[in-house]
Amino acid sequence: MKGKLEPSVRQALVEEGKSLKEGLVALEEDLVHLTDKLQQEAQCIPNTTHPDAPIGSEENSILRRMVGSPRDFGFAVKDHLQLGKELDLFDFDAAAEVSGSKFYYLKNEAVLLEMGLINWALAEVSKRGFTPLITPEIVRSSVVEKCGFQPRGQNTQVYSIEGSDQCLIGTAEIPVGGIHMDSILPESSLPLKYVAYSHCFRTEAGAAGTATRGLYRVHQFSKVEMFVFCRPEDSDRYHEELIGIEEDLFASLGLHFKTLDMATGDLGAPAYRKFDVEAWMPGLDRYGEISSASNCTDYQSRRLGIRYRPSPSDPSQASSKKGKGSTPTQFVHTLNATACAVPRMIVCLLENFQQEDGSVLIPEPLRPFMGGLHVIRPKSK
Amino acid sequence: MISGGCLGGTTLHSLTLAPSRCRSAFLLSPLKTLTQTLATNPHRHHPMLPLPSILRAFSSPALPTASLATLEGQVAAKPQWRAAIDFKWIRDNKDVVAANVKNRNSSADLELVLELYEKFLSLQKEVERLRAERNIVANKMKGKLEPSVRQALVEEGKSLKEGLVALEEDLVHLTDKLQQEAQCIPNTTHPDAPIGSEENSILRRMVGSPRDFGFAVKDHLQLGKELDLFDFDAAAEVSGSKFYYLKNEAVLLEMGLINWALAEVSKRGFTPLITPEIVRSSVVEKCGFQPRGQNTQVYSIEGSDQCLIGTAEIPVGGIHMDSILPESSLPLKYVAYSHCFRTEAGAAGTATRGLYRVHQFSKVEMFVFCRPEDSDRYHEELIGIEEDLFASLGLHFKTLDMATGDLGAPAYRKFDVEAWMPGLDRYGEISSASNCTDYQSRRLGIRYRPSPSDPSQASSKKGKGSTPTQFVHTLNATACAVPRMIVCLLENFQQEDGSVLIPEPLRPFMGGLHVIRPKSK
Numbered sequence: 001m002k003g004k005l006e007p008s009v010r011q012a013l014v015e016e017g018k019s020l021k022e023g024l025v026a027l028e029e030d031l032v033h034l035t036d037k038l039q040q041e042a043q044c045i046p047n048t049t050h051p052d053a054p055i056g057s058e059e060n061s062i063l064r065r066m067v068g069s070p071r072d073f074g075f076a077v078k079d080h081l082q083l084g085k086e087l088d089l090f091d092f093d094a095a096a097e098v099s100g101s102k103f104y105y106l107k108n109e110a111v112l113l114e115m116g117l118i119n120w121a122l123a124e125v126s127k128r129g130f131t132p133l134i135t136p137e138i139v140r141s142s143v144v145e146k147c148g149f150q151p152r153g154q155n156t157q158v159y160s161i162e163g164s165d166q167c168l169i170g171t172a173e174i175p176v177g178g179i180h181m182d183s184i185l186p187e188s189s190l191p192l193k194y195v196a197y198s199h200c201f202r203t204e205a206g207a208a209g210t211a212t213r214g215l216y217r218v219h220q221f222s223k224v225e226m227f228v229f230c231r232p233e234d235s236d237r238y239h240e241e242l243i244g245i246e247e248d249l250f251a252s253l254g255l256h257f258k259t260l261d262m263a264t265g266d267l268g269a270p271a272y273r274k275f276d277v278e279a280w281m282p283g284l285d286r287y288g289e290i291s292s293a294s295n296c297t298d299y300q301s302r303r304l305g306i307r308y309r310p311s312p313s314d315p316s317q318a319s320s321k322k323g324k325g326s327t328p329t330q331f332v333h334t335l336n337a338t339a340c341a342v343p344r345m346i347v348c349l350l351e352n353f354q355q356e357d358g359s360v361l362i363p364e365p366l367r368p369f370m371g372g373l374h375v376i377r378p379k380s381k
Numbered sequence: 382m383i384s385g386g387c388l389g390g391t392t393l394h395s396l397t398l399a400p401s402r403c404r405s406a407f408l409l410s411p412l413k414t415l416t417q418t419l420a421t422n423p424h425r426h427h428p429m430l431p432l433p434s435i436l437r438a439f440s441s442p443a444l445p446t447a448s449l450a451t452l453e454g455q456v457a458a459k460p461q462w463r464a465a466i467d468f469k470w471i472r473d474n475k476d477v478v479a480a481n482v483k484n485r486n487s488s489a490d491l492e493l494v495l496e497l498y499e500k501f502l503s504l505q506k507e508v509e510r511l512r513a514e515r516n517i518v519a520n521k522m523k524g525k526l527e528p529s530v531r532q533a534l535v536e537e538g539k540s541l542k543e544g545l546v547a548l549e550e551d552l553v554h555l556t557d558k559l560q561q562e563a564q565c566i567p568n569t570t571h572p573d574a575p576i577g578s579e580e581n582s583i584l585r586r587m588v589g590s591p592r593d594f595g596f597a598v599k600d601h602l603q604l605g606k607e608l609d610l611f612d613f614d615a616a617a618e619v620s621g622s623k624f625y626y627l628k629n630e631a632v633l634l635e636m637g638l639i640n641w642a643l644a645e646v647s648k649r650g651f652t653p654l655i656t657p658e659i660v661r662s663s664v665v666e667k668c669g670f671q672p673r674g675q676n677t678q679v680y681s682i683e684g685s686d687q688c689l690i691g692t693a694e695i696p697v698g699g700i701h702m703d704s705i706l707p708e709s710s711l712p713l714k715y716v717a718y719s720h721c722f723r724t725e726a727g728a729a730g731t732a733t734r735g736l737y738r739v740h741q742f743s744k745v746e747m748f749v750f751c752r753p754e755d756s757d758r759y760h761e762e763l764i765g766i767e768e769d770l771f772a773s774l775g776l777h778f779k780t781l782d783m784a785t786g787d788l789g790a791p792a793y794r795k796f797d798v799e800a801w802m803p804g805l806d807r808y809g810e811i812s813s814a815s816n817c818t819d820y821q822s823r824r825l826g827i828r829y830r831p832s833p834s835d836p837s838q839a840s841s842k843k844g845k846g847s848t849p850t851q852f853v854h855t856l857n858a859t860a861c862a863v864p865r866m867i868v869c870l871l872e873n874f875q876q877e878d879g880s881v882l883i884p885e886p887l888r889p890f891m892g893g894l895h896v897i898r899p900k901s902k
Binding site: 095 | 658
């Protein structure tokens with residue numbers, strides 16, 4: 001319609017343009033709604049799975065490694081609740097009044113134990129080249145979702161803040177993953193390795209049964225978490241490194257545990273592969289999970305928008321096309337692994353290192369972080 | 382005294398019990414006038430609701446969860462709990478109470494409380510009178526009677542009962558209203574506490590003096606940036622403003638401060654605690670805070686009656702709620718570590734940059750339960766511990782005896798410590814020590830049983846009930862509020878080369894670290 005036209009020709013073109021425009025507006029609306037629906041459905045598709053990961057339900061998980069063996073006590077073992085009562089270490093009853101069930105106060109040497117475990121885990125992992133972090137425990141719910149959790153589902157594990165779009169974190173994985181959201185990282189900065197200490201809050205909705213006594217399942221706990229951002233070709237290697245660090249840490253405390261390669265039925269949507277560590281808990285007379293190491297490949301980074309710019313492989317490219325846009329960006333891979341989940345470690349330490357006289361020995365690596373304390377003794381009243 | 386003037390708003394401890402709480406909890410509509418037996422005040426409407434008549438004593442334990450009745454479009458909520466208020470004492474000392482209410486700028490309505498109390502007493506008397514009459518009628522009906530006489534008595538009994546039921550309902554509602562109004566009355570005030578607004582606070586002690594730097598000082602934000610210690614920007618994306626990540630040596634600093642404070646206070650005879658950070662909102666209220674007021678400092682959990690704590694004072698106070706402690710167990714002294722969460726609603730202005738005012742922080746708190754005659758002494762002990770701790774780190778600070786206008790409702794007396802923050806070029810509050818006397822214990826229901834003073838009593842009346850219980854006194858004091866301590870340490874101990882020296886007492890708790898140095902890139 002740009003040139004000089006006969007009025008009747010122009011009018012016909014105007015009519016045609018208007019009709020095309022109406023059709024276009026309708027189609028564009030359809031496209032938006034279709035894209036939303038496509039996105040919503042596609043976001044439900046779980047991450048791909050490592051070819052070596054066993055297929056099936058939890059019982060199909062494969063034993064990777066067994067360290068130590070159950071201790072032969074020679075006397076009647078007590079569980080951590082009884083030990084805690086006799087050594088005046090916890091108060092669940094007062095916490096039930098003040099806060100509700102599955103809350104607790106730690107007292108006396110249990111405070112030293114928690115602080116010792118956190119300090120020890122931070123020190124041990126920092127010296128392996130991880131940057132220490134202390135993170136927010138309130139985050140926007142969108143960040144929770146981008147990490148692969150569901151703040152608003154029924155039986156959600158996530159506490160929400162009233163009158164706000166914020167939630168309490170269930171793990172430091174969330175604020176650490178979020179620290180680089182919507183960013184493009186230079187390849188030279190990878191891998192980024194963090195060790196983060198935070199309190200964690202979980203509703204434990206839907207968790208019932210015997211495995212809920214005492215410290216085994218609680219609404220609030222301290223945890224030291226490892227998190228890695230890396231190039232895709234490196235994530236398998238860092239997964240092995242993370243599980244290796246965990247196994248070193250737990251072995252150094254003298255714990256008996258097994259490492260499992262988790263079967264597909266037990267992988268959360270974000271995890272490409274997951275290794276769980278289950279430690280022997282004599283008071284419960286079974287193994288209990290104390291740690292989990294997941295390789296989430298690009299599941300979280302595609303949601304959090306975390307990319308890196310590979311360095312140009314061709315040197316001539318580097319000199320001719322400097323600056324942004326020279327190589328296309330890629331999504332990083334993310335991994336997370338528990339260095340220390342304090343309450344379950346306390347269960348392990350109390351139950352495994354109890355003595356016949358009712359005292360509990362402190363493993364040697366923790367003593368410097370507990371003011372030199374060697375043993376928790378019953379108090380004379 | 383305090384330049385800037387914007388520090389007074391919300392202290393780390395006692396939060397002023399704002400007036401709105403007292404009005405918002407109850408929206409009672411006058412539905413019926415009183416029955417004719419309460420003709421003394423026919424012009425006053427007493428609120429009534431068609432609830433079952435349950436008469437409750439004042440010092441009863443916490444009430445069950447509120448039940449709501451909708452009537453004529455209005456909703457009224459029964460209180461979840463009652464403070465054990467000494468109404469008689471208030472009435473007998475009303476001039477002192479009135480002056481105190483005025484000095485504290487409280488919106489408590491003492492006249493209304495006194496009026497309601499008088500009504501309560503006469504209504505209670507009336508109820509007792511009717512009960513007595515009904516008993517007489519009941520007794521009369523026990524013997525053999527003429528049918529007509531019996532019938533008349535039955536009628537009389539029935540009429541008395543109806544009147545009694547109505548009066549008892551009135552009494553319940555009157556009690557609720559009296560309680561609601563009386564709970565607004567702030568704690569009494571120590572005779573030595575200065576009267577007036579914050580500027581009238583008195584300097585108790587000054588320790589050290591501002592350091593003469595000899596070079597341009599940086600504030601903690603700039604130091605944090607150069608030393609790669611914090612990230613506020615990423616936290617703003619992930620969580621919102623006034624959140625932060627601590628990184629590298631700042632993590633060691635936080636852990637070092639917590640471990641040091643716990644160790645130092647434990648060795649002074651305090652039992653260490655780690656507490657829940659989610660608590661029932663009723664416990665928050667009983668400590669003197671307002672979870673539901675406008676501009677509340679308190680985060681609430683969606684779909685629950687729970688809140689996040691703003692201070693470990695709350696879960697520690699609650700640890701002995703609804704209990705009777707043996708006198709021999711007192712004093713109970715706790716040092717508690719927790720994270721604290723505060724909305725900081727209504728806090729604006731320059732004093733909000735960086736770590737000075739944040740939504741989440743770590744704090745080590747001291748808490749004492751003691752006998753009433755000992756609380757002044759423990760208040761001095763607590764402020765003494767604080768001063769020792771801060772002096773040992775080499776900080777320059779002043780201790781203030783806070784004026785009545787700055788005391789929160791629970792505090793009988795409050796000492797604040799303000800440390801010199803060269804980057805802010807002023808003093809900033811790093812700690813607060815409050816003696817709450819029996820304000821919190823009357824709400825939390827914490828009593829003790831004095832040991833019998835007369836030895837013959839001890840042998841003749843063993844066990845419960847031998848001496849009447851008393852309310853304990855409670856005190857709380859900040860041993861270490863981590864972010865503000867970090868501000869102090871970074872700003873005061875910065876060196877010309879951009880590094881920061883770690884005070885000697887903290888080094889063993891930081892893996893021996895002596896100095897935070899700029900990183901070479």
